[in-house]
Amino acid sequence: MPKVFIIILNWNGWPDTRECLASLEKINYENFEVVLIDNASKGDYRLPTTDYRFKITAIYNQENLGFATGNNQGIKIALEQNANYILLLNNDTTVEVDFLEKLIDAAQDDEKTGIVGPVIHYHDEPKKIQFAGGKINWLKTKGEHLTVINALQPPLKLRGGAGELYLVDYITGCCLLIKREVIEKIGLLSEDYFLYYEDADWCLQAKKAGYECVLAREAKIYHKQSRSAGEFSYPYIYYHSRNGLICGWKNGPKFFVVIFSLWIFLKQMIKLAIGYKRNWTRPVLRGVIDFWRGKRGKLEGYY
Numbered sequence: 001m002p003k004v005f006i007i008i009l010n011w012n013g014w015p016d017t018r019e020c021l022a023s024l025e026k027i028n029y030e031n032f033e034v035v036l037i038d039n040a041s042k043g044d045y046r047l048p049t050t051d052y053r054f055k056i057t058a059i060y061n062q063e064n065l066g067f068a069t070g071n072n073q074g075i076k077i078a079l080e081q082n083a084n085y086i087l088l089l090n091n092d093t094t095v096e097v098d099f100l101e102k103l104i105d106a107a108q109d110d111e112k113t114g115i116v117g118p119v120i121h122y123h124d125e126p127k128k129i130q131f132a133g134g135k136i137n138w139l140k141t142k143g144e145h146l147t148v149i150n151a152l153q154p155p156l157k158l159r160g161g162a163g164e165l166y167l168v169d170y171i172t173g174c175c176l177l178i179k180r181e182v183i184e185k186i187g188l189l190s191e192d193y194f195l196y197y198e199d200a201d202w203c204l205q206a207k208k209a210g211y212e213c214v215l216a217r218e219a220k221i222y223h224k225q226s227r228s229a230g231e232f233s234y235p236y237i238y239y240h241s242r243n244g245l246i247c248g249w250k251n252g253p254k255f256f257v258v259i260f261s262l263w264i265f266l267k268q269m270i271k272l273a274i275g276y277k278r279n280w281t282r283p284v285l286r287g288v289i290d291f292w293r294g295k296r297g298k299l300e301g302y303y
Contacts, residue, residue: 114211241287
């Protein structure tokens, strides 16, 4: 069994993190360790790391370093410890017992496969799909989560125990398995984003380097979604608005980024003038302006 390091990032979500670790206790894959990164959660909590059958290395940061920087801490540890694969896993997930085995099967099946992800279901509606591969809409410089497997292109092959595999534009960082050799070739997660789109950027960089991003249909996990940032909060809207433009400028046609950002700016200015959805308009405008100002990383004044 290849050695896998699972990186779990926690921010004020200890109950979810404990549930995630409890589900990892039950998986049928043996050769893995967990690196737990806490991004300055409130309170003085420390997770007992000896209560599990697998090894846990815990790091407690003094400030919230964001998704990319926090995960990069864990990735560096994994590389130093000779990991063959690294799995990014959200703390607000639970997993099927064979999910990691299925992901490894898919990754090992073809040397061109660099990044693999599972089908992600809603935790509270386990029959409903939340993510079945990511697609980049370059016209809108936006990453889109597909939710219907049949919308994807036909399976690549029926290969070994991996089941049906699909080529996708990107795999979400909610659960992303990457080969060591890919990281050694393309580097760590970009810390320009702080939160959101660093996963899509990583996948696009891997594809530029000649690797494929693959959805393994037989691998399944369950996600509670947006427990940390808060869906449609000010930072959530800001980071999505700014970071989609950053990702598009770095990886796609720059002409579309210019046109789309100008259209968004004018549209939001009109909404602001007539008082329509100001709580949404302000972070969108700030995101577009900060993109063109070259502002990267963390949004000041927010965790």
